[in-house]
Amino acid sequence: MGSTPTYGICFQKLALKVSSGLLPARKRRLLTVHTALRLPSTVRFYPISIVTTRKLFERRIIAVQPLNIDAVRAKFPAISQPGSPVFFDNPGGTQVPQSVIQAVTQCYVRTCANVGGAFNTSVGVVHTINRARLAAAALLNAPNPTNIVFGNNMTSLTFHVARAVADTIQPGDEIIVTDLDHDANVAPWLDLQAQGAVIKRMSLNSNDCTIDIGELTSLLTSRTRLLAITAASNASGTIPDVNRAVKLAKSAGALTYVDAVQFAPHRATDVQQMGCDFLVCSAYKFFGPHVGILYGTDEVLNNLPRHKVRPAPALPPSSWETGTQNHEGIAGTLAAIEHIAAPDAEVKPWNTSQELRNQIVESMSRMQSHEDSLCYTLIDALQEISGVRILGITDPARRQERLSTVSFVWDRLSPRATTNKLAERGIYCWSGNYYAYQFMKSLGMDEGAIRVGPVHYNTLNEIDQLLETLKSL
């Protein structure tokens, strides 16, 4: 990166004007971002090089009304302290804003009771859970809060659903899994082999860490019962065309189970657009507590067999929620979703899921814009370090196919040795296979890779800090 500080963010209209060629090429070349933008003084600036800015700008990566990053960071106690570490371990779990901490605490202080009682604390906690279900429906664009099931985490929920599906399996029925997936969306389905299910795998393209959705046409048969597919890889950040995969699987009569654990923190998830039967995610990956969320259509939640205690409610979603839930975690999940709706401002009052959904969709596109600029600044700079190999898509023209989770290896140090050294210097990144078990096996990478996962609270300064530190190792 050059040393000239200039503006790293801009308005969509101008970005479009420039990148769509409405400004003549010569003028485009001459365009210096700060003179062209005429930004009001209220707009935040990032000190990044003019070359990087122009590249991001021309690729339409920096756009829309920018996030106020100082306001975002001020909400997170763990990152707003002087001398706090740099958190790039976000794909493993994010930090939480004060509002989440407060919601968890308030749940203990004001509504610490089980559900179903006649007294205030019990009535209060039921109110919180109902509101959290509305908020989760907004996050995923589920038609109703009754389509939302809470649980411990994605893995437990998936084993739970797999056990229900197992009851419907006949020997010779087929399940399709992918080599792009975290093992939590593979191992539960492998268990169905005990019922005689045949497992088929969609293979990983090792060049760009993608899967070929077209491969499904040869894998799907009249015996296919379920397709389990990720909406985004926790290793390479790859976003496969889940909409198309679901369509193909549904037309073959198969159920579809989508893992959105990595997708949901970065993009507006839309189960109705996807058309899936199930989708699952985890609140601790999107600034909340350790709680899992399962979406299911009315049809599957009503008709699949359930494993439950007899006096528990017979109807979904409660009939899918085993035992007493993590009430304080659900209260925090509600606050985390409200944070996503207003990451750099006060949450606007909302009554319906749709009102909250509108805020979420808008703010997620602002977060994406910021994350994309961090992601491609990182990718561009990593590619300039000799011996570095990035796993997956690096071409910004393909940014619809990836999110900001970036894994790489280099020839200087092993992944673990690298993250040890980074941790000593206050930069937290992950190393290993991150349970993307078959993914790493397919690439023959026994030691896994180094993973850097910027989210909306990270800054270009932190990316610079990481790059400078890496170069110094």
Ligand SMILES: Cc1ncc(COP(=O)(O)O)c(C=O)c1O
């Ligand atoms: C893509 C993906 N799927 C599933 C999981 C498992 O989620 P949980 O810890 O909620 O069981 C993870 C966790 O890292 C993940 O990244």
